[in-house]
Amino acid sequence: YVLGLYLAQVKGAMYRDEIAQTLDSLKDMPRKIQWVLDTQTKTVQEAAKQMVDAKSFLFLGRHVGYPVAMEGALKLKEIAYTFTEGFAAGELKGEPVVFIVPPARGRNVLHAKVISGIEEVKARGAYIIAVAEENDPDVERYADVVFWRPACPTLMSPLVDVVPLQLFAMDMAKLKNYDVDKP
Numbered sequence: 001y002v003l004g005l006y007l008a009q010v011k012g013a014m015y016r017d018e019i020a021q022t023l024d025s026l027k028d029m030p031r032k033i034q035w036v037l038d039t040q041t042k043t044v045q046e047a048a049k050q051m052v053d054a055k056s057f058l059f060l061g062r063h064v065g066y067p068v069a070m071e072g073a074l075k076l077k078e079i080a081y082t083f084t085e086g087f088a089a090g091e092l093k094g095e096p097v098v099f100i101v102p103p104a105r106g107r108n109v110l111h112a113k114v115i116s117g118i119e120e121v122k123a124r125g126a127y128i129i130a131v132a133e134e135n136d137p138d139v140e141r142y143a144d145v146v147f148w149r150p151a152c153p154t155l156m157s158p159l160v161d162v163v164p165l166q167l168f169a170m171d172m173a174k175l176k177n178y179d180v181d182k183p
Helices: 002-011 016-027 029-051 065-080 108-123 137-142 154-175
Strands: 056-061 083-088 097-100 128-133 145-149
Touching: 002 016, 016 029, 029 145, 029 154, 056 065, 056 108, 065 083, 065 097, 065 154, 097 108, 108 128, 108 137, 128 137, 128 154, 145 154
Parallel strands: 056 083, 056 097, 097 128, 128 145
Antiparallel strands: none
């Protein structure tokens, strides 16, 4: 992020106040990550207990949520030895499905498309786990379990969103008696 901001400054693509504001947001990310660790760990553990026998998972995300979906899928494969794939949210419907939900503010079209995807797979009987911004009423309505994140800039949300997914993979691996330190 800092290198990108530096290059934006050198190229004149961003003003100093924009860069300062982005740096302030970046400096705030450790606090937001700690918030997830402090408030979501129990929810993640309970979800892992409930899903420990699932044979496969799909992780779906759009925009910056897509690489988060890929990372969440990779972690679950690596340490819990569970078949899983990450996909762009518009491409696949399935059974246990983890959605990375962008915030409604700013990019409401992306949010609406992901919520629509959740509705579709929920209608087919899928178990929905969502990673979403605090107090999103659309997510609360459709997801079976929500790993909440505090509000943060969309382009920085992956820094926070991967945390509950990594905890989920770790908890799944521990429940299966796998050594998480030697995948």
